[in-house]
Amino acid sequence: MKMRRNILILLLLAGVVFTIVLLSCATAGNGTAVSLQEAIEKSAREIADELSPNSRVAIVAFESANDNFSEYIMEELSAELLKHRIQLVDRQNLEHVQRELNFHMSGYVSDESAVSIGRFLGATAVITGELINVGASYRYRISVIYIEEARRGMLSRYDVRNDRAMQLLIETLGSR
Secondary structure, eight states: OHHHHHHHHHHHHHHHHHHHHHHHHHHHHHHTOBOHHHHHHHHHHHHHHHSOTTOEEEEEEEEOSSHHHHHHHHHHHHHHHHHTTOEEOOHHHHHHHHHHTTOOTTSOOOHHHHHHHHHHHTOSEEEEEEEEEOSSEEEEEEEEEETTTTEEEEEEEEEEEOOHHHHHHHHHHHTO
């Protein structure tokens, strides 16, 4: 009888410890979300660290809630990359190439089409990304694709807070 009681107590304690571990993991996950600006700054730093000096880069697509919001994110990312002395393909040249290839920023961009556009522009790498609403937060992803090897390089992912500032930014840019 005493052995059963000890086993029952051990099982109960194991259940309590398991519950505490699960709750601490869930709480830690919620605390790691960053602002959109922080995600952009961190990913620009990661991109700059990965690229070789004098790399010429084109940001070819970013998917988000709407075209204006996507454009906003691409411009912010461009500004951050310039701070890290990354050469960027002029956005107007990119728009011209997109029209020539019947490519639309609001549509799906495959790795192959991104590489083709980058090659045409003389870029050594292209950047694509997305911001997806996952309920309590947004998932921000940026990836680098190297033109010569047609291979994916770094992939940066961040959970972005779905707070009032984010909602206001989406609403403002969506109404333009």
